[in-house]
Amino acid sequence: KNQVEQSPQSLIILEGKNCTLQCNYTVSPFSNLRWYKQDTGRGPVSLTIMTFSENTKSNGRYTATLDADTKQSSLHITASQLSDSASYICVVTDSNYQLIWGAGTKLIIKP
Amino acid sequence: EPEVTQTPSHQVTQMGQEVILRCVPISNHLYFYWYRQILGQKVEFLVSFYNNEISEKSEIFDDQFSVERPDGSNFTLKIRSTKLEDSAMYFCANTRRLPYQETQYFGPGTRLLVL
Numbered sequence: 314k315n316q317v318e319q320s321p322q323s324l325i326i327l328e329g330k331n332c333t334l335q336c337n338y339t340v341s342p343f344s345n346l347r348w349y350k351q352d353t354g355r356g357p358v359s360l361t362i363m364t365f366s367e368n369t370k371s372n373g374r375y376t377a378t379l380d381a382d383t384k385q386s387s388l389h390i391t392a393s394q395l396s397d398s399a400s401y402i403c404v405v406t407d408s409n410y411q412l413i414w415g416a417g418t419k420l421i422i423k424p
Numbered sequence: 425e426p427e428v429t430q431t432p433s434h435q436v437t438q439m440g441q442e443v444i445l446r447c448v449p450i451s452n453h454l455y456f457y458w459y460r461q462i463l464g465q466k467v468e469f470l471v472s473f474y475n476n477e478i479s480e481k482s483e484i485f486d487d488q489f490s491v492e493r494p495d496g497s498n499f500t501l502k503i504r505s506t507k508l509e510d511s512a513m514y515f516c517a518n519t520r521r522l523p524y525q526e527t528q529y530f531g532p533g534t535r536l537l538v539l
Contacts, residue, residue, distance in 0.1 A: 355533065411469070
């Protein structure tokens with residue numbers, strides 16, 4: 314069954330620190346992998362989209378990595394800011410363009 | 425930057441009533457989607473819509489649900505007879521082309537509460 318698992322479920326870090334969020338998937342074959350940021354009560358906002366041939370993609374302080382062999386992705390946030398507090402969702406697109414959503418990691422940045 | 429808008433932002437309704445959720449997609453975007461997110465749970469796909477017809481739908485999207493573009497701009501989701509379990513945030517999204525490598529732009533959502 315196609316699944317996307319994220320860890321940790323939640324994470325609290327101090328402002329200015331870095332953090333890494335994990336995503337493991339079993340979707341096969343797979344078209345691309347996306348990371349979204351979702352503020353509480355708002356719609357998801359796209360951060361990165363990577364195909365299987367891309368290993369890394371950056372968007373400002375956000376850097377996503379992908380290992381298509383081990384079916385793992387990570388999202389690294391550098392020098393966290395209070396506004397980074399949100400849920401971060403990993404989404405994998407299968408070969409039929411269906412988006413398989415992870416449950417998200419809830420990140421809290423403390424001053 | 426163009427935005428997807430949704431109305432209303434909040435809707436409270438009685439069980440069994442019909443509700444219509446509205447979305448104004450980004451112009452020149454051709455693919456439209458509805459998702460829902462029950463509080464504290466993951467985002468769930470409901471339906472995709474292209475060229476005035478449904479492309480894909482999930483098991484959630486049963487006969488109680490329907491979508492249409494009544495005037496070529498608005499994109500609506502109708503729930504005919506709401507149930508308590510329909511309480512959720514409903515998000516509209518769109519892409520310019522087929523979703524492969526296309527960014528999906530989400531609206532701010534409509535929070536639906538069924539009493």
